[in-house]
Amino acid sequence: MNFKGQVAVVTGGANGIGRAIALKLADQGAAVMIADTNEDAAMITAAEVKEISGKSAVHKTDVTNPDLCTKLASLTIDSLGPVDILVNNAGIAGSSGWQNRSFSTEADWKLTYQVNVIGMSNVTSAFRAQMHKRRSGRIVNIASIAGREGRPSLPHYSASKAAVISLTQSTALEVAPLNITVNAICPGLLWTSMWEEVGSRYAENNPAYKNMSSRQVFDAMVEEKIPLKKEQTPEDVADAVCFLVSEESRNITGQTLNVDGGFFMR
């Protein structure tokens, strides 16, 4: 795949899965804008991208703020050029202290929806005009296997990710006449900082995992749930993103692809 001369934006691109996506896109030649609340980490990732593809930029963006998203879109065009690829990856699992609770609070529901769903819509809306003007564009939304089926742990997170799958289909239908594709990816089990915290909540709430460390819960789940018997990596997700934003996927839109070693086969 070759993205030379193309401009990509990755929200939540400073760390974890977003960072791997940014680096993989850069590896195929893209200039990448890293949009993240964590400006220090974003600067580090942007420097790595620059080493690889020669062009990167950073904007301290909170996706929940529509004005900052509009600013991100104008800054991207000014610093790198009009966007070709948008990866909506920024996501959270709850409001402050969610790791230590066995139930979801109203704040968990509100903030998680604000970031994972409304934030995604804010960023997509901000870049839509640039893509519309050129009648081309590729959007990938990062959902989760948690959105494939309801779960007792973190119901607010699962519901937000189910909403991401639905939002992907609605947006795909809306922008199809403009030759813009929109697809979603459901990552499976990845050992990122988010999962470190998820694991401790599972250990608290599930008798099967009582007294296990977060990593032990993670390994047990990989063994139990993943037919291929291996954890997924940020690079696995980045490879799938590269396919969905490439010319090779020109006739694919509104789809949701699981990158989960066979955890969910639907």
Ligand SMILES: NC(=O)c1ccc[n+]([C@@H]2O[C@H](COP(=O)([O-])OP(=O)(O)OC[C@H]3O[C@@H](n4cnc5c(N)ncnc54)[C@H](O)[C@@H]3O)[C@@H](O)[C@H]2O)c1
């Ligand atoms: N780790 C997993 O196992 C897993 C599985 C399925 C889906 N996901 C999804 O993948 C995405 C990335 O997760 P990760 O594991 O890399 O998490 P992470 O916590 O390592 O990284 C998330 C990044 O998003 C940024 N961010 C958070 N809120 C933001 C906001 N309001 N505006 C802009 N940036 C914001 C953070 O600063 C961070 O850099 C998320 O959408 C997550 O829900 C993760």
